[in-house]
Amino acid sequence: MDQERVTQKYPTIERKPLTLTINGEKIGPIEVPITMLMIDFLHEYLDLTGTHFGCGQGVCHACTVMVLHDDGSKSESRTCVFGAHYFSGKNIVTIEGHAKEQEGKLVLTPIQQAFIDNFSFQCGYCAPGFVAGATVFLDQLNRTPVKRAHLEKAIEDALNDHICRCTGYVRYYEAIRDVALATPGCVID
Incomplete structure (x- = not known):
């Protein structure tokens, strides 16, 4: 088959540069297909496989990552329904970016530790999404206590x-309740 027929049958996938921050590290610019979902970008380009693909429709939230905003607030976003380019210029945190290394040891966030202490998950597939969602929730409680x-x-x-x-x-x-109650300023009487 000649090249022209191959190109007609299998057109080149359009790409454009993507730049964003993931887990505190600037990524890009890197040429990424314009139709690539963020979950696929995380898995295939960056080998960040902790964010899980669940339903593929944005319903289950297993694929949730945390978005850090310029004002210091946090929100959650699903990666199975949003393309990688939707996150252009944004600052996100995947499950791999929550815990921090200190003096050669991995230190979990209070949410991660509470999930372990409470035996919160069984298979763990939804846990990365719950960590992101709970972290965003605690950030909101810090701003507006209940x-x-x-x-x-x-x-x-x-x-x-x-x-x-x-x-x-x-x-x-x-x-989550344990962490909220233990975090000063999240809950008022």
């Missing part, structure tokens, strides 16, 4: 869209 009597409802509202197929919600919510 009354202790409303904490359970606030946790449910914040993480209602995250699906755990092993039904570990009670332990996830207990862990």
